[in-house]
Amino acid sequence: MTVALDTDVKRISGVGSAVGARLQKLGITTVGSLLYHFPRAYEFRGNIKTVASAEDGETASFVLTVTAPPTYAKTRSGLMIFKVPAGDGTGACTITYFNQAYIKNALTVGGVYRFYGKISRRGKHVELNSPVYEPYSESLLPLYPVYPATEGFSSARINKLISSFIDRPDTVIPENLPEQVIEAEHLMSRTEAIRSIHHPSSLEAIASAKRRLAFEELFGFALNARKNRKTADALPRAPFHKCSCSAFKDAVGFEFTNAQKRVMNEIYADLTSPDLKSPMRRMVSGDVGSGKTVCAQFAAYVASENGYQTALMAPTEILARQHYEDCKNLFSTLGKTVRLLVSDMPAKEKNEAYESVESGGCDLVIGTHALITDKVNFKNLGLVVCDEQHRFGVGQREALLKKGVGAHMLVMSATPIPRTLALVLFGDLDVSVIDEMPPGRRAVRTAYRDEESRDKIYDFIKEQVKAGRQAYIVCPGIEETEDDGLIPLEALSADFSPEKYDKQVKRRKAAVNYAQTLSKEVFPALRVGYLHGKMKGNEKSAVMKAFERGELDILVSTTVIEVGINVPNASVMLVEDADCFGLSQLHQLRGRVGRGKYASYCILMANDPGQNAVSRLKIMEEENNGYKIAEFDLKQRGPGDFIRDNGEKIRQHGALKLRMAGALDDARLLYRAFEWAEKYSKES
Numbered sequence: 001m002t003v004a005l006d007t008d009v010k011r012i013s014g015v016g017s018a019v020g021a022r023l024q025k026l027g028i029t030t031v032g033s034l035l036y037h038f039p040r041a042y043e044f045r046g047n048i049k050t051v052a053s054a055e056d057g058e059t060a061s062f063v064l065t066v067t068a069p070p071t072y073a074k075t076r077s078g079l080m081i082f083k084v085p086a087g088d089g090t091g092a093c094t095i096t097y098f099n100q101a102y103i104k105n106a107l108t109v110g111g112v113y114r115f116y117g118k119i120s121r122r123g124k125h126v127e128l129n130s131p132v133y134e135p136y137s138e139s140l141l142p143l144y145p146v147y148p149a150t151e152g153f154s155s156a157r158i159n160k161l162i163s164s165f166i167d168r169p170d171t172v173i174p175e176n177l178p179e180q181v182i183e184a185e186h187l188m189s190r191t192e193a194i195r196s197i198h199h200p201s202s203l204e205a206i207a208s209a210k211r212r213l214a215f216e217e218l219f220g221f222a223l224n225a226r227k228n229r230k231t232a233d234a235l236p237r238a239p240f241h242k243c244s245c246s247a248f249k250d251a252v253g254f255e256f257t258n259a260q261k262r263v264m265n266e267i268y269a270d271l272t273s274p275d276l277k278s279p280m281r282r283m284v285s286g287d288v289g290s291g292k293t294v295c296a297q298f299a300a301y302v303a304s305e306n307g308y309q310t311a312l313m314a315p316t317e318i319l320a321r322q323h324y325e326d327c328k329n330l331f332s333t334l335g336k337t338v339r340l341l342v343s344d345m346p347a348k349e350k351n352e353a354y355e356s357v358e359s360g361g362c363d364l365v366i367g368t369h370a371l372i373t374d375k376v377n378f379k380n381l382g383l384v385v386c387d388e389q390h391r392f393g394v395g396q397r398e399a400l401l402k403k404g405v406g407a408h409m410l411v412m413s414a415t416p417i418p419r420t421l422a423l424v425l426f427g428d429l430d431v432s433v434i435d436e437m438p439p440g441r442r443a444v445r446t447a448y449r450d451e452e453s454r455d456k457i458y459d460f461i462k463e464q465v466k467a468g469r470q471a472y473i474v475c476p477g478i479e480e481t482e483d484d485g486l487i488p489l490e491a492l493s494a495d496f497s498p499e500k501y502d503k504q505v506k507r508r509k510a511a512v513n514y515a516q517t518l519s520k521e522v523f524p525a526l527r528v529g530y531l532h533g534k535m536k537g538n539e540k541s542a543v544m545k546a547f548e549r550g551e552l553d554i555l556v557s558t559t560v561i562e563v564g565i566n567v568p569n570a571s572v573m574l575v576e577d578a579d580c581f582g583l584s585q586l587h588q589l590r591g592r593v594g595r596g597k598y599a600s601y602c603i604l605m606a607n608d609p610g611q612n613a614v615s616r617l618k619i620m621e622e623e624n625n626g627y628k629i630a631e632f633d634l635k636q637r638g639p640g641d642f643i644r645d646n647g648e649k650i651r652q653h654g655a656l657k658l659r660m661a662g663a664l665d666d667a668r669l670l671y672r673a674f675e676w677a678e679k680y681s682k683e684s
């Protein structure tokens with residue numbers, strides 16, 4: 001049976017309009033999107049423990065023989081409890097089910113089953129509570145998929161639906177990669193990959209399936225980027241001529257760094273070279289504080305000298321206002337007019353801004369999304385600048401560009417990304433890199449420490465708070481409040497080891513308690529706040545605001561603080577289990593301190609990290625340059641971490657999901673996917 005991927009799910013037997021509506025909530029509308037609804041994790045039913053060795057509270061599989069018929073009792077509230085005696089030679093275990101009368105006949109005395117569930121131990125009494133069971137055989141699959149589910153439609157039902165396709169041996173899912181590519185790259189077929197990701201026969205099968213599906217994503221992503229670029233290149237180009245820039249240089253109060261000079265030259269060439277046919281599409285990437293703004297200001301200056309207006313779009317009102325103040329100071333001395341346009345502004349001022357933009361009375365308008373609305377009409381828009389590129393979708397950028405004819409575009413990104421990686425991931429943009437900081441920037445002093453130094457570190461944090469500073473403490477695991485025994489899809493690779501993973505889970509569990517004891521036992525006299533991923537948006541922002549206002553001394557959090565928090569008074573960042581983080585993540589985290597005038601510190605705690613982790617932590621101690629760190633990370637761990645950490649940015653950029661690509665541990669696969677895409681896009 002060849003599966004038609006564009007068939008409406010509602011046409012699958014058993015899926016009516018009610019189920020269809022629930023599936024739609026999960027983004028499943030067609031058979032294709034159903035088959036690409038990948039497990040979020042797996043129950044590792046192949047992780048078989050003995051009754052004697054299992055710990056209380058552990059979720060695992062047990063191969064047990066039913067030793068006697070079930071007994072049952074009725075509780076006062078009318079609940080039926082079935083107890084099935086069983087054992088495995090190392091000990092006896094009672095299996096309990098509630099209100100499931102069919103169990104009486106389903107489990108036969110003397111039968112051997114694989115039970116998967118959570119064990120509880122009270123002295124000698126061992127109990128398994130409502131485990132799933134399968135008659136035992138050697139060929140049972142070791143991994144059972146767990147899907148993102150929704151109310152009224154469980155993971156098990158999704159599994160059943162998917163199974164109706166992939167369990168049929170004659171099912172064929174039409175191949176979407178060229179045969180030549182599959183052969184040259186030794187990839188699984190699409191059918192096999194989809195089958196293996198849902199019903200894997202082994203860990204190796206999942207690893208191969210992920211590799212194939214990642215390749216497929218990247219290939220599609222790259223083709224799409226090529227197409228976007230072709231479309232953009234076919235657009236008209238606002239013609240700019242060369243102009244003198246010395247007045248601009250004189251007005252800026254500092255010497256440009258070499259990196260800034262290089263980037264400005266690249267921008268100038270894009271804008272003014274007479275033989276160019278299409279408008280500029282350039283990304284300037286540079287660490288926070290590297291001085292991207294002046295490069296954008298330079299581009300705006302060149303535009304205005306050519307009689308064109310510039311629109312600068314920032315993701316938040318705060319950032320827009322900052323840029324506005326900055327630009328007003330600089331451009332007023334150059335005889336240029338700058339306007340602000342944000343939603344939260346008196347109507348009168350807004351109208352003045354609209355008028356000034358439309359009449360050509362202003363050279364530069366700075367704002368938020370408010371710039372995209374229909375009310376904004378330009379006299380002569382020649383340049384669009386987007387700050388913090390990842391917050392804007394391609395659509396928003398295009399909407400702004402359309403307000404001019406042949407307008408040029410510059411996007412500024414604060415993520416240090418190796419050039420080679422940027423070229424493929426942002427394939428429809430040219431990339432300029434500011435890999436050098438302005439002089440006089442004080443580096444964040446970074447130290448890698450272990451458990452032995454813990455008390456000293458706490459004392460240090462107390463001292464800093466006493467001196468009026470604030471501190472961040474980041475733990476990787478606070479949101480993992482329970483051990484559900486599941487292995488997330490992304491953790492699975494060919495060298496996955498259940499023992500190693502068990503250790504990590506235990507460590508993360510410890511982090512939960514750690515977060516709670518910090519305020520009660522370690523810092524009872526200080527004001528400690530918590531942030532984690534499971535909090536509601538308004539709860540989160542309340543805590544963040546309190547920290548920003550200085551009403552909290554310490555902020556304990558997961559990595560959610562990576563986004564958009566700016567507290568110049570914070571001088572210490574303590575990262576727990578730092579070896580669990582990728583380098584680019586550690587670098588982003590560290591960037592939260594050292595933003596004010598105070599000497600700042602980053603302490604990376606790691607206990608017994610592996611060899612590779614130690615070399616990563618050492619790099620962090622020695623290196624403050626985000627590009628050098630990113631290069632090292634790319635070499636050591638491949639591009640997966642980067643793609644995962646920046647998934648949102650890249651996704652919005654390419655308007656394609658990169659779910660499997662986050663698992664890539666080999667940069668070569670990424671480059672090859674892009675090379676192939678290049679080849680095929682030329683042929684088509």
Ligand code: ADP
Pocket residue numbers: 254255256257260286287288289290291292293294414438439
């Ligand atoms: P970002 O790249 O994070 O946007 P900014 O452009 O805001 O960084 O620059 C950060 C600060 O550094 C600003 O106060 C800016 O005026 C200053 N700055 C930028 N370039 C230089 C330079 N070459 N010399 C000295 N200060 C600079």
Ligand code: MG
Pocket residue numbers: 292293387
């Ligand atoms: Mg900036």
